[in-house]
Amino acid sequence: MKALVKSARGAGHMSIREVDEPAPGPGQVRVRVKWTGICGTDVHIASGAFFHYFPPLILGHEFSGEIDALGEGVEGISVGDRVTAEPTKSSCGSCPHCAGGNYNRCDERDIAGVVSDGAFTNYVVTRAESIHRLPDSVSLKAGALMEPLAVCVHGLTEQCRLTEGDTVLVVGPGSIGLGCAQVAMAHGARVIIAGLPRDADRLAMAGRLGVFRAVNVEEEDLGAIVREATGGWGADLAVEAVGGAAAVRSCIENVRKGGQMLQVGLPGRPAEVNLDLLAWKEIRLTGTFGQKNSAWRTALRLLEEGRVDTEAMVTDILPLERWQEGFGMMERGEGLKILLEPSPL
Ligand SMILES: [Zn+2]
Numbered sequence: 001m002k003a004l005v006k007s008a009r010g011a012g013h014m015s016i017r018e019v020d021e022p023a024p025g026p027g028q029v030r031v032r033v034k035w036t037g038i039c040g041t042d043v044h045i046a047s048g049a050f051f052h053y054f055p056p057l058i059l060g061h062e063f064s065g066e067i068d069a070l071g072e073g074v075e076g077i078s079v080g081d082r083v084t085a086e087p088t089k090s091s092c093g094s095c096p097h098c099a100g101g102n103y104n105r106c107d108e109r110d111i112a113g114v115v116s117d118g119a120f121t122n123y124v125v126t127r128a129e130s131i132h133r134l135p136d137s138v139s140l141k142a143g144a145l146m147e148p149l150a151v152c153v154h155g156l157t158e159q160c161r162l163t164e165g166d167t168v169l170v171v172g173p174g175s176i177g178l179g180c181a182q183v184a185m186a187h188g189a190r191v192i193i194a195g196l197p198r199d200a201d202r203l204a205m206a207g208r209l210g211v212f213r214a215v216n217v218e219e220e221d222l223g224a225i226v227r228e229a230t231g232g233w234g235a236d237l238a239v240e241a242v243g244g245a246a247a248v249r250s251c252i253e254n255v256r257k258g259g260q261m262l263q264v265g266l267p268g269r270p271a272e273v274n275l276d277l278l279a280w281k282e283i284r285l286t287g288t289f290g291q292k293n294s295a296w297r298t299a300l301r302l303l304e305e306g307r308v309d310t311e312a313m314v315t316d317i318l319p320l321e322r323w324q325e326g327f328g329m330m331e332r333g334e335g336l337k338i339l340l341e342p343s344p345l
């Protein structure tokens with residue numbers, strides 16, 4: 001089968017290669033991949049900027065497809081089931097994080113497309129516990145975006161405290177930012193989302209998805225808009241979904257005293273933070289990374305009930321062979337979620 005492989009650390013070392021089809025071991029299943037989303041993390045692995053990846057490996061961790069084969073001892077899953085899967089392929093199972101259900105923090109966690117082979121190919125083998133069956137009302141395209149949606153659910157509802165009626169500021173209208181906006185709205189929050197002139201299409205999409213205000217920060221005064229919307233207080237929760245010093249600053253400046261800030265973006269380098277303001281305003285700064293089973297269940301329920309729309313965030317579909325175009329678009333901030341379709345076998 002053909003696969004998009006990162007063969008060594010550093011910039012580049014990306015190519016389509018012919019690789020062997022994997023077979024499921026005990027407790028594992030094999031998924032025949034239908035769609036795989038390109039994530040910012042994939043782009044950062046391609047450029048060598050991401051800090052945690054282990055080549056050679058097949059990239060791709062946001063995917064959906066059909067169960068194709070079952071390993072020994074797997075129950076409750078059938079060949080032909082329409083599914084998506086958590087990127088966690090295994091974790092140690094015994095460290096304090098795993099014991100508490102927080103296996104996204106496990107140092108031994110195997111992550112599809114990051115630590116070992118992922119889904120920019122025809123088949124992925126993973127543990128049966130990481131499989132989530134898609135309800136009939138959820139399309140395979142929508143299902144391919146379950147991973148980023150679960151990231152948003154984990155960050156906003158498990159790492160932070162999101163209350164109905166909150167004003168949530170999301171800085172960065174990428175797929176994580178728009179996902180966070182949708183999750184916040186699904187929980188009864190009012191969302192202000194901020195972006196740059198190059199984000200015009202994404203801000204327009206945010207408007208269609210129902211945010212309270214979509215703000216181009218070079219044309220409008222974000223601080224004034226947030227103050228006006230909150231009676232001068234500031235946002236209850238600010239989400240940094242860019243990974244950049246300016247966005248971090250914007251969150252700290254616009255969150256209210258006693259408010260929360262969620263860091264989802266990965267700047268890839270140290271960012272200057274005004275800790276005086278953090279202390280003065282008694283801001284609770286929280287990090288978030290990945291997701292776990294509870295977030296996937298919530299994310300799937302939100303999708304099934306139609307309270308979020310991930311398929312609306314798919315702007316482009318390309319065959320695997322044209323991965324370079326897709327990665328280039330991601331780098332230039334074009335489109336939103338780009339899906340790659342595996343090559344015919
Ligand atoms: Zn991702």
Ligand SMILES: [Zn+2]
Binds near residue numbers: 094095103106
């Ligand atoms: Zn562990």
